[in-house]
Amino acid sequence: MFCDFAETQHWFDQKVPSIGYKDLITLTKLHAGEGFMVNGEVIVAVNVDVLEVVGKLEESSPVMETIDVNGFQVLPSQVDSVDRLFGRHQDIASKFRPKNPYMKTAYMNVLLSLTQSLCQSPKEISKDDLADKYAALSYLKEAGFELCWLEKKLDGIKEKKEKEEACLARLQEMKDQLQPLKRKYTELEAEIDNVEAELLAARAPDLSLYGDSVV
Incomplete structure (x- = not known):
């Protein structure tokens, strides 16, 4: 179960470079197939507001460029995949509820990961994998994605897996x-x-009858 935390403010400096909570979600719930883990990965969306930077960074980290596709910030490498999703299923996000851009990106990453994983052969998909995919589908549908087409595809894979x-x-x-x-x-x-x-x-034949010893 998620822990309830109040909103806090924290100042990072050389003495206190980080902050966190010891407990957030139990491993039992994480592995319970409720959509938190997809293809063995957990995506955590974090929004950090930088009020002031003291000192200089030794090395500057490259900033990952994102592109807006139908209101979702995605990586350049994901643009074609997201375009195809909206091209084939124009109402896919018509009832999508989350407004936070980071959460929207996280949900889209889960959706892309799920759709790409369904291209695997049933031989490569285990029962646990299939359960994780259904959990991810439920997670995405609860957020408002229209995914009847994806559910049918997943049902088809399940049927093939059972046949296999x-x-x-x-x-x-x-x-x-x-x-x-x-x-x-x-x-x-x-x-x-x-x-x-x-x-x-x-x-x-008995060749001994023709030998020298025959009388």
Whole structure:
């Protein structure tokens, strides 16, 4: 369960370079498949207001450029993917509720990660992966995304996964049934070879009748 924290103010300096809370969410809840973890990753959106910078930074960190696509700030590498989403599903964010730009970016990252992961073969998706994807879908729908099309695709993958598992189980069953038959076949082949050898011996003429010792 999330802990309730009041809004606080904190001054960072050389003596106190960071601040944080020991407890935020339990590991049990994190792994419970409620949408917090997607594809083994947790995205945390943080908004930090810098009031004053004291001193100079030894090295300047590059600022990641973002581009606005339908109200969502995304990386340049994500623009085409987001454009395709809105091009194919124009009402996808018509009921999207969060207004914070950082939260919107975090939600969009989850959506992109989910849609990209659905391109995997069912063989590469485990039951746990599938459960995580449904949890992520629920998480996105609760935020207001219109994702009926994505849910249908996920249901299709689930159906294929169940079919795959059924086929694998049937194949294993048939292989198990075939093993004793293979052993029996090998034994019969060896027995056939022995009988054929005996047959050849039985059909062979007795050449000793034509030897010098014959009276």
